[in-house]
Amino acid sequence: MIQLARLVDGPARELRQKVEQHYDEPLRQAYARIADARFATLGATGYPDATFTLRLAFGTVKGYEEDGKKIAPYTVVGGAYEHAKEHGDRPPFQLPTSWIKAKEQLDLKTPMNFVSTADIIGGNSGSPVVNRAGEFVGIIFDGNIQSLVGDYAYSDVQARALSVDSRAIIESLRSIYDAEHLVKELLP
Secondary structure, X not given: OHHHHHHXXXXXXXXXXXXXXXXXXXXXXXXXXXXXXXXXXXXXXOOOOOOOOOOOOOOOEOOEEEOOEEEOOEEEHHHHHHHHHHOOOOOOOOOOXXXXXXXXXXXXXXXXXXXXXXXXXXXOOOOEEEOOOOOEEEEEEEEOHHHHHHHOOOOXXXXXXXXXXXXXXXXXXXXXXXXXXXXXHHOO
């Protein structure tokens, strides 16, 4: 492996330099021109661009509609078992053995994931979600397909941030991972 690393190191560095010079830098310059044009047009009333900088987003837990079908704002732990079964309990949909063994101990109605209108962008995964009282209620882990345009524009009609619900974290720590000591640290 060390010999392989030595073999590819030079060409990899050369390729990275070309990418940065011929792709990354022109892209950064283009984004800067777009930002300047937006500011010239919209002034301070324009929505901030997605720059991976620290920002505070707010939103409401809210479902949406896709292809005429209503998407509920919450999923539940039991839905993970249903989803796995619908896909023949085969990868990538099969559940870990620990989850299968613990099914009888779990409260299957525990909220698992939720969607919200929080405006997120790449780099927000792992961000905490808090409610109005400042209580931790989840962790953002993704956005739905409609949120991908968030680099340029945002609409709360369909774009949603996906978060794991803190109640599912607590339930799994208790019922699957036998980690009551962690639950005691996390809960007041």
